[in-house]
Amino acid sequence: MPAVLSVRDLHVAFFTYFGVVRAVNGISFEIQANETLGIVGESGSGKSVTATAVMGLVEPPGAITGGFARLGEVDLFFLPEKQWAALRGERMTMCFQNPSRALNPVLRIGEQIDRVYRRHRNEASKQDAWQHAVHLLKEVNIADAERVMTRFPHQLSGGMCQRVMIVMALMCDPTLLILDEPTTGLDVTVQKQLLALLRNLRGTSDASQWLITHDLGVVANLCDRVVVMYAGQIMEEAPIDVLFSQPRHPYTCALLESIPQVNVRNQLNPIPGNVPEPLHLPSGCPFHPRCKHVMDVCRTVNPEFVVFEQGQRACCHLYAQQGDRDV
Numbered sequence: 001m002p003a004v005l006s007v008r009d010l011h012v013a014f015f016t017y018f019g020v021v022r023a024v025n026g027i028s029f030e031i032q033a034n035e036t037l038g039i040v041g042e043s044g045s046g047k048s049v050t051a052t053a054v055m056g057l058v059e060p061p062g063a064i065t066g067g068f069a070r071l072g073e074v075d076l077f078f079l080p081e082k083q084w085a086a087l088r089g090e091r092m093t094m095c096f097q098n099p100s101r102a103l104n105p106v107l108r109i110g111e112q113i114d115r116v117y118r119r120h121r122n123e124a125s126k127q128d129a130w131q132h133a134v135h136l137l138k139e140v141n142i143a144d145a146e147r148v149m150t151r152f153p154h155q156l157s158g159g160m161c162q163r164v165m166i167v168m169a170l171m172c173d174p175t176l177l178i179l180d181e182p183t184t185g186l187d188v189t190v191q192k193q194l195l196a197l198l199r200n201l202r203g204t205s206d207a208s209q210w211l212i213t214h215d216l217g218v219v220a221n222l223c224d225r226v227v228v229m230y231a232g233q234i235m236e237e238a239p240i241d242v243l244f245s246q247p248r249h250p251y252t253c254a255l256l257e258s259i260p261q262v263n264v265r266n267q268l269n270p271i272p273g274n275v276p277e278p279l280h281l282p283s284g285c286p287f288h289p290r291c292k293h294v295m296d297v298c299r300t301v302n303p304e305f306v307v308f309e310q311g312q313r314a315c316c317h318l319y320a321q322q323g324d325r326d327v
């Protein structure tokens with residue numbers, strides 16, 4: 001069975017007045033049927049740009065400058081814009097960060113869901129759309145779904161807006177659901193409810209989920225596999241239990257060490273230094289200015305992937321003599 005999404009050697013750049021910002025630099029990954037893949041990394045690592053490229057939403061001065069993305073059997077980057085747009089909202093959907101801003105403030109929720117649904121289902125009546133939306137709102141634990149359909153976004157909480165966005169994304173029964181920072185800005189209780197909802201969706205929806213987050217706790221809760229990104233490149237990829245039990249890449253290790261422990265006071269371990277400016281990426285391994293294992297070779301040569309057992313791979317000179325090369 002082909003992967004639901006296959007991305008190969010993707011490059012995305014922004015041609016700004018100050019120079020070329022290379023936001024994504026040759027990344028490759030796949031998402032399988034019924035799988036939840038997490039892409040994790042700090043702000044500016046290229047996670048969201050990767051998703052907008054797959055969705056066909058990179059706007060000038062940005063451009064996809066290399067690689068390909070295949071949704072099932074369809075080569076997205078070779079599609080005419082009209083056909084690509086037809087897939088958005090139907091076969092692949094994206095819930096953007098900050099749902100209260102992503103929703104149209106002057107349209108009632110029911111009208112917004114109706115527009116998305118009937119754009120792709122021309123034959124559907126308003127009544128069909130309404131019934132389907134109410135059904136899905138109840139599935140995402142909104143008890144008074146009919147009332148919510150008549151509300152404006154500002155009348156709903158952040159958690160409710162996030163659920164509405166998920167319903168809009170699921171209306172056409174997509175094969176791929178992209179969730180960009182789904183829990184950001186929500187309080188802890190609502191975050192917990194949302195994570196439970198997303199887990200539950202895996203049983204009720206056929207959509208594979210692609211989760212973009214900086215929060216390893218969210219990843220641990222939801223994902224089957226994780227891709228760790230830094231400065232537009234993949235540093236490591238592994239099944240979730242392998243990543244947490246045996247992280248290989250120094251950046252992954254630093255990310256895991258930086259998670260605050262509730263029962264340990266005064267012990268924060270932030271990663272030293274800052275994410276590099278995308279306009280001035282370091283030579284060699286992009287993580288070398290912050291890496292405590294840095295060697296001379298790291299400053300000049302960007303490492304290749306080394307493949308380990310259990311589907312783990314890491315891009316680091318520390319493992320140059322181990323594993324298999326991933327070409």
Ligand code: SF4
Pocket residue numbers: 249250251285286287288289291292293294295298303315316317318
């Ligand atoms: Fe650190 Fe070198 Fe590995 Fe980069 S390649 S993560 S600098 S050890």
